[in-house]
Amino acid sequence: MIDYTDNNTQMWVAVIILLIWVCVSLCFDSRKPKYFPPGPDWLPFFGCAYTVKKLREQNGYLYKAVNLLAEMHGVSNSCLGIRIGKDRIVMVNSLEAIKEMLLSEDIDGRPKGIFYQTRTWGERRGVLLTDGELWKEQRRFLILHLKAFGFGRQGMQEIARWEAAHMVNDVMTMASRESTLKVVLPMHNFFNTYILNTLWTMMAGIRYRARDPQMQVLQTLLFDLFATVDMVGTVFSHFPILSIIFPESSGYNTFVKTHKKIWDFLHEEINRHKDRFDPDNEDRDFMDAYIRVLKQKGEINTYSEKQLVAMCMDMFMAGTETTSKSLSFCFSYLVREQDVQKRAQEEIDRVIGERPPCLEDRPNMPYNDAIVHECVRHFMGRTFGVPHRAIRDTFLAGYRIPKDTMVVSNFSNILMNEDYYPDPYEFNPERFLRNGKVSIPDHYFPFGLGKHRCMGDVLAKCNIFLFTSTMLQKFTFEPVPGEELPSLDHIDGATPSAAPFSALITPRPRAARN
Ligand code: HEM
Numbered sequence: 330m331i332d333y334t335d336n337n338t339q340m341w342v343a344v345i346i347l348l349i350w351v352c353v354s355l356c357f358d359s360r361k362p363k364y365f366p367p368g369p370d371w372l373p374f375f376g377c378a379y380t381v382k383k384l385r386e387q388n389g390y391l392y393k394a395v396n397l398l399a400e401m402h403g404v405s406n407s408c409l410g411i412r413i414g415k416d417r418i419v420m421v422n423s424l425e426a427i428k429e430m431l432l433s434e435d436i437d438g439r440p441k442g443i444f445y446q447t448r449t450w451g452e453r454r455g456v457l458l459t460d461g462e463l464w465k466e467q468r469r470f471l472i473l474h475l476k477a478f479g480f481g482r483q484g485m486q487e488i489a490r491w492e493a494a495h496m497v498n499d500v501m502t503m504a505s506r507e508s509t510l511k512v513v514l515p516m517h518n519f520f521n522t523y524i525l526n527t528l529w530t531m532m533a534g535i536r537y538r539a540r541d542p543q544m545q546v547l548q549t550l551l552f553d554l555f556a557t558v559d560m561v562g563t564v565f566s567h568f569p570i571l572s573i574i575f576p577e578s579s580g581y582n583t584f585v586k587t588h589k590k591i592w593d594f595l596h597e598e599i600n601r602h603k604d605r606f607d608p609d610n611e612d613r614d615f616m617d618a619y620i621r622v623l624k625q626k627g628e629i630n631t632y633s634e635k636q637l638v639a640m641c642m643d644m645f646m647a648g649t650e651t652t653s654k655s656l657s658f659c660f661s662y663l664v665r666e667q668d669v670q671k672r673a674q675e676e677i678d679r680v681i682g683e684r685p686p687c688l689e690d691r692p693n694m695p696y697n698d699a700i701v702h703e704c705v706r707h708f709m710g711r712t713f714g715v716p717h718r719a720i721r722d723t724f725l726a727g728y729r730i731p732k733d734t735m736v737v738s739n740f741s742n743i744l745m746n747e748d749y750y751p752d753p754y755e756f757n758p759e760r761f762l763r764n765g766k767v768s769i770p771d772h773y774f775p776f777g778l779g780k781h782r783c784m785g786d787v788l789a790k791c792n793i794f795l796f797t798s799t800m801l802q803k804f805t806f807e808p809v810p811g812e813e814l815p816s817l818d819h820i821d822g823a824t825p826s827a828a829p830f831s832a833l834i835t836p837r838p839r840a841a842r843n
Contacts, residue, residue, distance in 0.1 A: 376412030414567030444566030455639035659704035710744030
């Protein structure tokens, strides 16, 4: 008989119980929920992080790794189930399943956790990564009040045309300093500030110079941040313990520092607005409209100053990165594909001649309009949608999706799918033309569907159309002599961006434009 009063024996019993508990927990930890979508095996604690990492290293990009895994498990036409660290993720691959997911009320939450909340002081704030009452009330307020400053209306195109004119003027000034009147410019981040201005004029009543030093620092920080994280998170969010034990090497400190700089920048602007706020004056921008609510009613319901900062940050990120990166993909292809560029210019010259392009020209310029859809396809075709979260246990494409699973639309499997877009990696605006008119197929919805559908699609398309047509009206973009053509590879990250490239920009002679 064991003598339990013996200290030594007690210690051994405790150790054995602990070991059994650890083994059972590890066993449970590697078990998949019943009827969960197929995918690679899960190891305790790590899930299939290693398999995903290895495939990503071999193939360069996360979306390629996911597509390969889906193929290996025979689920390219439905859903792939993976787990990276603590995160259970369902990658939704087929057109039908993506539509079902985006329109499902059970899957219209946004993920919770360190990655999604550290950016807003550990709380759920903003409109991009929130759900429930807060998201509903604040999204409605944002859209309603942005409209008062032009969003989705005539004012929006006036702002975009104004920015396009500034852009042309800046390039002309640089070209005029060269004896040849030709200038070589880096293009992969060329559009950032002009695009930001189109939104910031409505949000904060401000436009920045393209070379504004503060703006350049912020844009570089943002670019680097987006290149080091993925849509589904990053090392420290999959393994949150790393943010405590290795805050530097896990990227946690950089993540916080970058966000702190963006908060400081936004706080400064909000404080300037608060100082000059006069209740008897009309609101000049969205910040004024929000501050009016805070001054008159205080921090009620979902309204707070932190929420204002978070919304501005969401717009700063979602509203500028996406459009300017679509434009950088566009110009990387226009430099490569001189025929596409010539066709676009020929249409511009024929339809509008010398006057600046406007949105009313779009129906008469199907080729230039098709360029807009084609460049957004190239951008979204290399990434995933903004992650959703199952807010209750549910089913998707016949599989069981437990509550709080992250559910992600794999846009690359539709937008870069041979069946829908033959030669998908070619830049071919004609795929959006039928009988000389723009025709959008049902399988093209790069801005999402359903309640969380992008709220900036109209602004994005307006900007891309006006920026490309204005630039092509005034300039020709060619490969830089002696340099390689812009690469077809891109920089991976939360949003993909064209690999760094430059273009030789030549003002078009007036005669050529008539
Ligand atoms: C080429 C440009 C853009 C693309 C491809 C794009 C794409 C998307 C996609 C796929 C979503 C996720 C939809 C979902 O989860 O179901 C989204 C959400 C969002 N986008 Fe965009 N977007 C673009 C430009 C913009 C702009 C210019 C703005 C700002 C005015 C913006 C603001 C937002 C916001 C706030 C959300 C979150 C919506 C919500 O959850 O309610 N986006 N976008």
